[in-house]
Each structure stands twice: as structure tokens, then as C-alpha cells.
Amino acid sequence: MKILLTTALVFSLAFFLFFISMSQPQNLYGTEYDVRVINGFTDNSSLPLVIWCSSQDSDLGGRALQEHDDFSWRLKTNLWGTTHFVCTMKWDRKRKSFEAFKVPRDVRRCSPLRRCSWLVTEKGFYFSNDEVNWKKDFSWS
Known part of the structure; x- marks a missing residue:
């Protein structure tokens, strides 16, 4: 159960960061x-x-x-x-x-x-x- 929850959290965070980077590509680090x-x-x-x-x-x-x-x-x-x-x-x-x-x-x-x-x-x-x-x-x- 903990592994499934951790995987879902990591996936959600990765999706969120991907969405933010795609919506404002000029603000990407570097x-x-x-x-x-x-x-x-x-x-x-x-x-x-x-x-x-x-x-x-x-x-x-x-x-x-x-x-x-x-x-x-x-x-x-x-x-x-x-x-x-x-x-x-x-x-x-x-x-x-x-x-x-x-x-x-x-x-x-x-x-x-x-x-x-x-x-x-x-x-x-x-x-x-x-x-x-x-x-x-x-x-x-």
C-alpha cells in the first residue's frame, strides 16, 4: 500500500512539473x-x-x-x-x-x-x- 501511494505521489509530482514546464517554457531553469x-x-x-x-x-x-x-x-x-x-x-x-x-x-x-x-x-x-x-x-x- 505504501509503495503504491509513494508511486502515485511521485507520478503526480512529475506530471505537475511537466505541466508547469510546458505552460511556461521560457521560465525553465537555465x-x-x-x-x-x-x-x-x-x-x-x-x-x-x-x-x-x-x-x-x-x-x-x-x-x-x-x-x-x-x-x-x-x-x-x-x-x-x-x-x-x-x-x-x-x-x-x-x-x-x-x-x-x-x-x-x-x-x-x-x-x-x-x-x-x-x-x-x-x-x-x-x-x-x-x-x-x-x-x-x-x-x-
């Missing part, structure tokens, strides 16, 4: 995404765009980006679906922190290529999943 932040300023040759990115588990460090330079990394989503990278941008006297990647927001909008790209300009921060079509997400202020 799904890889490429994140890229591009300096899209038109004339900041003497003043770089400074970027610093990190997550709870990883500090990617900082860079000074000249015109058209980029800062890129690849990440894997965690088991809990809480993978979250924040970048702080500094240009002249302006400073802005933003979520460069956050599972609940980005698993769908970065698809189908699993690419999350940001273009930072004087006017604001633009998002694209194909680096052709850009949509302004927010301004510096």
Missing part, C-alpha cells in the same frame, strides 16, 4: 539570454557613458563606453524565475539605474531570439529584441 547595452549618443567623444551592472549573484563591473561601444553579457535564468540585472548609467551629471533584465518582464519580450538590447541616447533608453525596431522605455529623468 534558459540563456543575451543582454546588450549600446552607447547611442551622437556626440559624446570627450565624455563617455559609464555603465555598471550587477545582479544578486554576480557583479559584472563597470565600463566607460565611447560612442557606439557596447557592454554585453549572457545570462541563464535561475530555478525560481527571479533572475534580475540592474545597470546604473552615468553621463555628465545625469545618473539613472534601470532593470536591464528581469524575468517576469523580459522572458516574453526578448523572444524569439532571447536577445534584450538597450540603446542609450541623450533622449532616453530604448529597448529592442532584434536591434532593428527600437521602442523608448523611459527617459533620463
Whole structure:
């Protein structure tokens, strides 16, 4: 009786996990995404765009980006679906922190290529999943 009950419990748990994974395949543990932040300023040759990115588990460090330079990394989503990278941008006297990647927001909008790209300009921060079509997400202020 105990073996039958244990087998039924294991089968039920396996079915439940299979059902969850099929209903939200992008949330599977270990799904890889490429994140890229591009300096899209038109004339900041003497003043770089400074970027610093990190997550709870990883500090990617900082860079000074000249015109058209980029800062890129690849990440894997965690088991809990809480993978979250924040970048702080500094240009002249302006400073802005933003979520460069956050599972609940980005698993769908970065698809189908699993690419999350940001273009930072004087006017604001633009998002694209194909680096052709850009949509302004927010301004510096």
C-alpha cells in the first residue's frame, strides 16, 4: 500500500512539473539570454557613458563606453524565475539605474531570439529584441 501511494505521489509530482514546464517554457531553469547595452549618443567623444551592472549573484563591473561601444553579457535564468540585472548609467551629471533584465518582464519580450538590447541616447533608453525596431522605455529623468 505504501509503495503504491509513494508511486502515485511521485507520478503526480512529475506530471505537475511537466505541466508547469510546458505552460511556461521560457521560465525553465537555465534558459540563456543575451543582454546588450549600446552607447547611442551622437556626440559624446570627450565624455563617455559609464555603465555598471550587477545582479544578486554576480557583479559584472563597470565600463566607460565611447560612442557606439557596447557592454554585453549572457545570462541563464535561475530555478525560481527571479533572475534580475540592474545597470546604473552615468553621463555628465545625469545618473539613472534601470532593470536591464528581469524575468517576469523580459522572458516574453526578448523572444524569439532571447536577445534584450538597450540603446542609450541623450533622449532616453530604448529597448529592442532584434536591434532593428527600437521602442523608448523611459527617459533620463
